[in-house]
Amino acid sequence: MAIVKDNILMQLVRGSLGKQITIYERNGQIIMAKKRGPSRKKPTQKQLEARHKMTVASMRAHIMLEDPQIKAYYESLTGPGQNAYNMAVKDAYRSPEVQNIRLEGQEVVVTAKDEFRVAEVEVKVIDGDGVITERGRAVLGRNGVDWYYTATALPADGKVIVEVRDLPGNRTVKELLLT
Structure with missing residues (x-):
């Protein structure tokens, strides 16, 4: 690969020269490179x-x-x-990441992170028999990372399932067993 500088002829040329060289522009620089062909290997x-x-x-x-x-x-x-x-x-x-789920009394605090933005966090509370006792959306806290959901009851032998979604709709599900 070569970066072309101060060459009047190359300022106007773009594309491929035969099967040997490709000339293109990237970030305002003109680049000459060996033309690549398709791989002959079977993809893994x-x-x-x-x-x-x-x-x-x-x-x-x-x-x-x-x-x-x-x-x-x-x-x-x-x-x-x-x-x-x-x-x-x-x-x-990339999918969002659930870093932590913790309980503060009746409040479920979810620490969720995405490279861009977490769109929503849904919390489900399930009892020991596998029945969903309540579900709802968590509210984003002031720090922009923690999401808060206030549960009416947290059954002792149940679990909390958290589903985090980002803008494109990627989901990450994580659960916390209640003891």
Whole structure:
């Protein structure tokens, strides 16, 4: 790969020269590189899974960017050489993370994190027989990371199931056993 500087001829040329060289522009710089061809190796299972995950992320990004407010949000996060689509794909590729679930009396406190933004946190309280006794959405705290849900009752042999979603709709589910 070579970065072309101060060459009047190359300022106007873009594309491939035969099957040898590709000339393109990235971040305002002109780059000449060896033309790459398709791989002759059979893709591994991990590569196939990553390709599928990227296809899904791309489709979700296209759908999200139809909303002007979400598109403006992603545009506000772009850096040099990036656009709203890049940010939306990056967000759709990764799921949010539930870092911690703790109880403070009757309040369930969920610490959730996403590289961009956690959209909602849903809490379900389940008794020992597996019956959902209550469910509802948690409210975001002042620190922007902790979500609070006040339960009416926490059964001693039950569990709390927390579902965290981000803007693209990726879900992460985690549970806390009550003792």
